[in-house]
Amino acid sequence: MTTPSPGVGGSDGRDGEPGAYLDHAATTPLSSAALAAFVAEAGRTGNASSLHSAGRAARRAVEESREQLAASLGARPSEVVFTAGGTESDNLAIKGIFWGRRRQDPRRIRVLVSAVEHHAVLDPAFWLAGHAGAEITLLPVDGDGRLDLAALRAELAAHADEVALVSVMWANNEVGTLQPVRDVVRLAHQHGIPVHTDAVQAVGQVEVDFAASGVDAMTVTGHKLGGPVGVGALLARRDLPLEAVLHGGGQERGVRSGTLDTPAIRAFAVAVAEAVESRPRRAAALATLRDALVAGVRRVAPEAVLRGPEPAAIADGRAGTPARLPGNAHFTFPGAEGDSLLYLLDSAGVQASTGSACQAGVPQPSHVLLAMGVPELDARGALRFSLGATSRAADVDRLIAALPQVVDRARAAGLVSGRALTGGVA
Amino acid sequence: MRVLAAMSGGVDSAVAAALAVEAGHDVVGVHMALSRNRDQFRTGSRGCCSIEDAGDARRAADVLGIPYYVWDLSERFEETVVADFLSEYESGRTPNPCVRCNEHIKFEALLDKATALGFDAVATGHYARVVTRGDGSRELHRSPNAEKDQSYVLAVMGPDRLARAMFPLGGFATKAEVRAEAERRGLSVSAKPDSYDICFVADGDTRGFLRDRLGSRPGEVRDVEGNVVGEHDGAYAYTVGQRKGLGLGRPAADGRARYVVDVQTSTNTVVVGPAELLSVDRVAAEKAVWFDSSLVGPVETTHVETSPAATTWRDVELQIRAHGSPVPAQVRATPGTPGRDGVVAHDGVPGLELRLTGAPLRGVAAGQSAVVYRGTQVLGQATVADAWRG
Numbered sequence: 001m002t003t004p005s006p007g008v009g010g011s012d013g014r015d016g017e018p019g020a021y022l023d024h025a026a027t028t029p030l031s032s033a034a035l036a037a038f039v040a041e042a043g044r045t046g047n048a049s050s051l052h053s054a055g056r057a058a059r060r061a062v063e064e065s066r067e068q069l070a071a072s073l074g075a076r077p078s079e080v081v082f083t084a085g086g087t088e089s090d091n092l093a094i095k096g097i098f099w100g101r102r103r104q105d106p107r108r109i110r111v112l113v114s115a116v117e118h119h120a121v122l123d124p125a126f127w128l129a130g131h132a133g134a135e136i137t138l139l140p141v142d143g144d145g146r147l148d149l150a151a152l153r154a155e156l157a158a159h160a161d162e163v164a165l166v167s168v169m170w171a172n173n174e175v176g177t178l179q180p181v182r183d184v185v186r187l188a189h190q191h192g193i194p195v196h197t198d199a200v201q202a203v204g205q206v207e208v209d210f211a212a213s214g215v216d217a218m219t220v221t222g223h224k225l226g227g228p229v230g231v232g233a234l235l236a237r238r239d240l241p242l243e244a245v246l247h248g249g250g251q252e253r254g255v256r257s258g259t260l261d262t263p264a265i266r267a268f269a270v271a272v273a274e275a276v277e278s279r280p281r282r283a284a285a286l287a288t289l290r291d292a293l294v295a296g297v298r299r300v301a302p303e304a305v306l307r308g309p310e311p312a313a314i315a316d317g318r319a320g321t322p323a324r325l326p327g328n329a330h331f332t333f334p335g336a337e338g339d340s341l342l343y344l345l346d347s348a349g350v351q352a353s354t355g356s357a358c359q360a361g362v363p364q365p366s367h368v369l370l371a372m373g374v375p376e377l378d379a380r381g382a383l384r385f386s387l388g389a390t391s392r393a394a395d396v397d398r399l400i401a402a403l404p405q406v407v408d409r410a411r412a413a414g415l416v417s418g419r420a421l422t423g424g425v426a
Numbered sequence: 427m428r429v430l431a432a433m434s435g436g437v438d439s440a441v442a443a444a445l446a447v448e449a450g451h452d453v454v455g456v457h458m459a460l461s462r463n464r465d466q467f468r469t470g471s472r473g474c475c476s477i478e479d480a481g482d483a484r485r486a487a488d489v490l491g492i493p494y495y496v497w498d499l500s501e502r503f504e505e506t507v508v509a510d511f512l513s514e515y516e517s518g519r520t521p522n523p524c525v526r527c528n529e530h531i532k533f534e535a536l537l538d539k540a541t542a543l544g545f546d547a548v549a550t551g552h553y554a555r556v557v558t559r560g561d562g563s564r565e566l567h568r569s570p571n572a573e574k575d576q577s578y579v580l581a582v583m584g585p586d587r588l589a590r591a592m593f594p595l596g597g598f599a600t601k602a603e604v605r606a607e608a609e610r611r612g613l614s615v616s617a618k619p620d621s622y623d624i625c626f627v628a629d630g631d632t633r634g635f636l637r638d639r640l641g642s643r644p645g646e647v648r649d650v651e652g653n654v655v656g657e658h659d660g661a662y663a664y665t666v667g668q669r670k671g672l673g674l675g676r677p678a679a680d681g682r683a684r685y686v687v688d689v690q691t692s693t694n695t696v697v698v699g700p701a702e703l704l705s706v707d708r709v710a711a712e713k714a715v716w717f718d719s720s721l722v723g724p725v726e727t728t729h730v731e732t733s734p735a736a737t738t739w740r741d742v743e744l745q746i747r748a749h750g751s752p753v754p755a756q757v758r759a760t761p762g763t764p765g766r767d768g769v770v771a772h773d774g775v776p777g778l779e780l781r782l783t784g785a786p787l788r789g790v791a792a793g794q795s796a797v798v799y800r801g802t803q804v805l806g807q808a809t810v811a812d813a814w815r816g
Contacts, residue, residue: 340543343454343495362459362498413542417502417535 019349020395024224024327024388025173025201026353031226031389034271038228041263048260049251058262065269069233072269072276073220074209081234081252082265086200086221089234090120092245092256093196093217094167098128100241101164101194108164112137112155114147114179115371116172120219121198122367125167138371139168144309144323145177145372153187160191170199170208170218174355174368174384175308176328178206178315185214194240200224200232204275205283205325216240220272222264226389227271231264278389286387287311287326289396293385294329296400301407304331307369307382327387330355332374336381336410337417339363344409345383348402350395355384381414427546428452429592432532433486433494435479437615438551438595440486441607445594446549447490453549455487455494458536460503461626482615489612499535506530508626512639515662518689519793522748523624524579533583537590547592552576555596555802556588564588566717566804570599578748581797581807584715633663633671645694647674650687655698664689664696667704667789674698685789705786708816709744709755710764711796711808714776718805736760736770736779743799744780746790746810754784757798763811778808781816 030038046058063077070077083089094111101108111125115138128134137155140148147168156163166188171178181197188195194216202208204225210218217240221232236242236255248257275282291311297304307330309323333341338354345352356366369379385399429451431443446453457480480496487494507526514521537548553569554577566588569575583591598604601620608616623630640662647656656674658664664672668686678684678700685704688697737759743752757780762771764779780796790813798805 339495339497340539343493344543346493347454362496362500409543413539416538416542 019351020398021390022350022352022385022387022395022399024391025355025384025386027223027229028226028388029390030223030228030267031271031274033274034222034227034267037270038263038267041266044262046262048262049249058260061262061266062260065265068269068273069220070235072273073203073218073235074211074213075218075235076211076238078238078253079210079235081236081256082260082268083232083234083256084230084258084261085223085232086118086198086219087120088245088256089219089221089232090118090196090198091124092234092242093219093236094121094124094165095128095245096242096255097165097194097196097217097240098132098134099243102132103243104241107162109133110135110137110159110163112139112152112163112166114139114141114168116141116145116174116177116368117167117169118173118198118200121167121169121196134164135162141177141371143373145172145175145307145368146309146323147179147184149180149183149187152184156187156191156193160193163188163191163193165194165196167196167198170197170202171206171325172308172368173201174366174382175330175372176201176325176386177308178202178321178323178325180315181213181215189214194237201325201328203272204279205286205327206322207279208276210235217242222268222271225271225275227268228264231261231268233268282389283326286391287322289387289391289393290326290329292393293387293396293399296396297329297331297403300400300404301331301333304333304407305378306331307372307374327391329385329387331383331385332369332378333381333383333407333410334378335414336407337363337414338380338382340410340413341381341383341406344406345399345402348398348406350399350402352399353384353386354382356382381410428544429454429547429549430536430540430545431455431492431549432536432551433457433483434551434621435482435486435615435618436551436621437605437608437613437618438553440483440490440551440613440615441604441611442549442551442592442594443486443492444490444607444611444613446592447492449594453490453492454545455483455490455492456536456540457483457494457496458503458531459496459498459500460531461500482618486613486615489614497536497539499531502535503527503531503626511624511626512636514793515636516640516691518661518691520665520791521793522579522795523626524748525582525795528579529582533587533591537587541590547590549592549594551595552580552593553595553598554580554593556591556593557803563718567596568799568802568804569596571601574601576748577799577802577804578745578795578797581804582715582795584807585717588717636660636663643694645696647672647696647698649678649684650697650699650703655684658696661689661691661694661696666791672696672698701788704788704790706788706790706813706815707782707786708766708814709746709780709782709787709790709796709810710766710777710812711780712763712775712777712811714759714778714806714808716759716776716806717803736764736768739781741783742805743801744782744787745797745799746787746794752799753782753787755780755782755798757806759806766812766814776808777811778806786815787813 046054048058048062066077066080125136129136168184185195196217197215198219200221216237218235223229244255246257313323315321315323365376365379429446433439433455510526511523553574555567557565568577605616627635643660646654664686684698687699687703739756739758742757744755745752760770760777762773763775763777764770794810797807
């Protein structure tokens with residue numbers, strides 16, 4: 001039996017028909033304002049560290065961007081350290097704060113991170129464990145992926161004077177769960193312990209204010225909100241002990257050396273300003289679309305399990321604050337494998353993600369889902385749908401139209417694999 | 427058709443995928459990840475299991491403009507191919523893991539999943555030819571490239587699986603032609619070295635691999651009279667017909683070369699003897715697969731009192747090694763596993779019996795794959811259970 005042609009090459013969003021792009025949490029299109037800013041700046045010559053007029057012009061563009069970014073995110077310009085993106089910012093925060101704090105007090109070797117952090121936080125932490133004598137504590141989460149504050153409280157009570165830092169993300173990249181960052185800050189600051197948060201997925205979707213949150217360091221990046229890939233920032237309080245990871249020309253207050261990427265920084269600042277200004281309207285639109293997506297999936301695939309908080313849920317005690325990112329929906333499909341679902345959806349012109357890291361292309365069961373208590377077999381059938389500024393109802397319709405056959409086929413393939421695994425094939 | 431191209435990262439499967447695309451099929455490339463712990467598998471020149479190979483396969487798919495996925499079949503590979511490899515050696519037999527991989531991985535796990543996902547066929551870079559008859563049924567034939575011919579390791583798939591297999595390299599007479607095709611299409615794997623040996627055995631050190639996985643089990647090496655002539659670290663590491671690596675301190679009394687003539691796992695004993703003990707002209711094989719049962723003739727009833735009926739003897743050629751030459755033989759199909767003296771077991775496992783009509787074969791070991799040909803056509807396949815001098 002044959003099925004309609006998958007339209008090879010037509011579903012990758014680059015040539016021919018664009019298909020339904022439901023993977024904005026991986027990367028989202030460059031906004032036209034950011035593109036214009038990038039192009040304008042890319043046509044000019046000038047190293048922001050040079051003292052002549054060309055250098056001064058570049059410096060001015062960088063500093064205006066710094067001010068714009070700081071204003072958008074509730075930070076002071078002097079707190080902005082430009083980097084090459086989220087991974088670098090997370091590495092700088094975890095390693096830089098660890099080294100800085102340990103230099104002040106050699107007993108401070110403990111790093112507390114949530115079990116659902118991105119690998120850009122987890123891997124530098126475990127690298128420190130392997131290379132610098134750090135002790136890592138993975139803080140547990142509940143079934144929705146939300147941090148267990150009691151566990152943090154207990155950990156702090158037991159080891160407060162040995163803790164170098166706490167890192168808890170603002171919003172989870174897979175299941176979209178918002179973390180109780182203010183509560184984390186309150187608990188950690190009782191012991192004078194600095195807090196880092198990875199807010200890569202949050203900016204532009206929920207309100208993010210660096211000063212009001214109380215965190216000591218915050219990771220932001222460009223390409224998740226309409227800016228270019230390869231630029232980001234670490235917002236870091238001036239009194240935070242922070243050692244450099246990249247050494248060299250001493251740019252960015254000596255914390256991050258390297259010639260400043262003026263066009264990228266300019267476009268990044270423009271994109272952040274745009275995302276933050278349009279957030280109330282855009283978040284509401286994303287939530288409406290997301291709710292339609294969740295309702296549609298539940299209608300055509302009732303066995304699918306929504307992972308993370310219910311879309312309608314609000315964060316503890318904060319009326320109006322959602323418990324989950326408005327642009328995120330995440331499901332597990334019992335009996336199906338994520339890579340089968342991904343392939344079949346791609347064939348049908350729908351681009352989504354399993355949400356978890358790949359090792360040489362082999363999907364691994366998500367550490368986020370496992371930390372939430374999802375059984376490994378169920379975790380293998382995960383799909384993340386993430387919406388962005390360019391998402392339309394037609395994208396969701398296309399997904400819902402394709403999904404019944406996709407799930408049926410993926411489950412049939414799962415049955416074959418399952419039978420094969422138990423050796424039941426004659 | 428919707429075709430899944432299995433892409434190892436080597437030149438053959440890349441060209442096979444390209445030919446499937448050019449034949450007008452909707453092609454998706456899939457690389458099979460066969461090891462969870464990628465360090466276990468060799469890197470570099472080998473083509474199938476390393477991260478470099480996965481990257482090469484991805485790059486080839488990009489050049490061809492086809493979607494590309496990696497499917498994790500490592501658990502299934504360990505449970506079938508590697509486990510079978512170990513248990514077969516452990517019971518004194520000589521397995522062929524490439525045959526088991528074709529049987530359980532490429533043309534079972536991969537093919538079944540592909541079929542469930544809506545693919546019509548799986549294309550691989552094997553060197554073998556498929557001939558479609560007038561009635562639509564299909565025959566498996568040798569590649570015109572005698573050196574690369576892989577019909578021997580494919581025979582195990584049987585006719586049902588062959589119906590959903592595609593070997594686009596079937597018509598290529600030389601590897602150089604395949605490399606030229608790769609180069610012509612800008613596939614960077616065109617100059618990649620060929621793969622040999624067993625992909626999951628690092629450095630080709632099978633004995634070391636077996637020792638790591640099965641442990642050291644010291645025992646005795648005896649001659650056919652029962653005299654102890656040496657020691658070994660585990661009888662499982664020896665293969666009937668083996669001459670090298672016996673590590674015998676003193677030469678045989680008659681000064682002639684000695685070979686492994688038997689591996690007795692029950693007593694952990696390796697038996698060595700002169701070459702003539704290795705000569706056999708009778709082979710009994712189990713788990714037979716026939717591409718066309720009518721080829722083996724009508725049932726003969728002579729043995730029905732003592733054993734289930736067998737078919738009449740037919741003239742064929744027999745091959746028992748991947749790179750061995752076929753020898754003339756007569757075959758008959760048996761409805762149970764055949765034994766010596768023409769007795770067929772009532773075990774319901776189809777088998778086949780062979781009697782060589784030319785010179786005897788040397789070093790036929792249980793566990794090897796016996797493939798029966800008529801000319802270039804594969805008639806059937808079974809696993810050697812026993813071999814003797816009739």
